[in-house]
Each structure stands twice: as structure tokens, then as C-alpha cells.
Amino acid sequence: MIKSRICDMLGIQYPVFQGGMAWVADASLASAVSNAGGLGLISSINAGAEAVRNEIRKCRELTDKPFGVNIMLQAPNADEIAQMVVEEGVKILTTGAGSPAKYMETWKAAGIKVIPVVASVALALKMQAAGADAVVAEGAESGGHVGELHTMALVPQVVDALDIPVIAAGGICDGRGAAAAFMLGAEAVQVGTRFLVAEECTVHQTYKEKVLKASDISTIVTGKTLGHPVRSIKTPFSKKFAKMEADPSTNPEEILAFGSGALRKAVQEGDPDGTYMAGECAGMVKKIEPAKAIVEDLILGAEAVISNFNLD
Secondary structure (H helix, E strand, O other): OOOOHHHHHHOOOOOEEEOOOOOOOOHHHHHHHHHOOOEEEEEOOOOOHHHHHHHHHHHHHHOOOOEEEEEEOOOOOHHHHHHHHHHOOOOEEEEEOOOOHHHHHHHHHOOOEEEEEEOOHHHHHHHHHHOOOOEEEEOOOOOEEOOOOOHHHHHHHHHHHOOOOEEEEOOOOOHHHHHHHHHOOOOEEEEOHHHHHEOOOOOOHHHHHHHHOOOOOOEEEEOHHHOOOEEEEOOHHHHHHHHHHHOOOOOHHHHHHHHOOHHHHHHHHOOOOOOOEOOHHHHHOOOOEOHHHHHHHHHHHHHHHHHHOOOO
């Protein structure tokens, strides 16, 4: 069975993280992934700090296995969330959209393992120096907020630069992708898009159907001109967003107003004017299944690929 330092560090059976997807990653999904032997994550962008606190408590009722919380550091309530997770005794955090350095002393004193998401070697080195226990190296194939470098190039360079474990993310959807990540030196994989269609994922059915119907060219990156590129499924809404970006007569405030609240609308309402964030691997996702089946397929599939590879 594939194991790594990250399994011992976090007390998990399999080196599989479920992405901390905003508005998506709740106690239902996180507990299911953790119960399956992976690491479930709860998003901190779920209607405020008290709502997240409730999800943490609910998750503890649903699993006795390790789970974590993902904190978006650019969120206006990041300071409040940072303190709340200490109060709730959360022991694993992943972070994105900024540096967790200002919280590191408090989190470390509380015995929290801190795992920032990075999109470059430079940022990965800064996170290691700040005291991170591991990093998630996320390539531009991923859904949601993306960087410029792609997984195949990013992961090995981050692995070579750091002493702490590296978790690979971006475009990993099955055992083949997981095996590739492990061969690149990653000690775990983080998967988001495939978990969107887990039975325990509570997103609107319309969201799941858009992922299941996706092809290899079904995603689009918008928001580059605003400094916040996001990958999502092509819809009339996302295409209009891209058109507004390309129009020099449209000011950034108007574009931001157009996109405001679009992810929540997609997740909760299946709204046509929602943003259906998903990675490039969406075209590989073909069925709804339990989180346990997804976790096991990632690990058993990776083992099969590695064991069947023959140079003779």
C-alpha cells in the first residue's frame, strides 16, 4: 500500500487530500473522505466563521478520523477564522491566497499542522522558511484559482527545492494521475474536481451534471485581467465574463460586480449565472460514486499503474 511521510504526520491511511473547495467542502464531504482513509477538508468560505465552526463540530460527529480546514487568507474574515480554528482544536490547516506567516506562531503553539497551497518554487521556499509542515504544489490544470505553472513542471521543481513533504494538485483525477504525481516526488495528492460528484458532496445536481458532461476542452480561465485567474466550466455566464474582460471599455468594477456571488449560486442553486469551478480533468469524471470508492480508486489505481509498468 502506498504510504509516505504525510500519512504518519497527519495520521491518515492514504496520501489523498480532498480539495478545500469554497462553498463545496463541508462536513458531509470532508467526513466521508476522512472515513475512507484520506484527509477531508472543510472550506472556510461557507457563510461566515460561525457557519464554519458548525461544520467543524458536525464533522467531528461524523468521523473520528483526522480532517482539516482550508483558509483563504485574502478573505475579509481570515483573522476571525484563524482564531476560531484554534478555539475549536483543529489540528490540520491548508491555506491559500496569501501567506500564513502572521498566524504561524499562534497555530504552532496550538499544535496545528500548516500546509499552504503554492504555485511557484519561490513561494514554496517562503512557506518552508515560515514554518510550514508541508506544501500543496498546485498546477494550473486545477479548478478555481490558478497560477501560471502546470503540475508536471511545478511539482518536481518544488520537490527538489524543499525538505518538507510536497502534495501534488492540479489535473489529478484517477490512479494514473496519482501515480504520475508520486513519480514526480510528491508524497500525497490533492483532488478536487472528482470529489464534486461524490455521493456525499452536497452541491446542486446541476453542478454535478455539468462536471459529468464535460469534455477535455470544457473549461475556461477568466479573471486574469483582474489578477485573480479562475478555471471553471464553460457556460454562457463564463463566456460573457471573458468577453467583458476583453472589452477595454468595461471597467474592472463592473466585471467584479457581474461575477459577485457566482460560485455560491452554482453550488447552492444550480443557477445558470453561476460559476461552476472545475479542473481540466473534468472530462475524465464519468460517474457519481461514494467518496470511499474515489479514494480507493486513486490509491489502488496508482498501485496498479506502478506495479504493471515494465521496462522489459
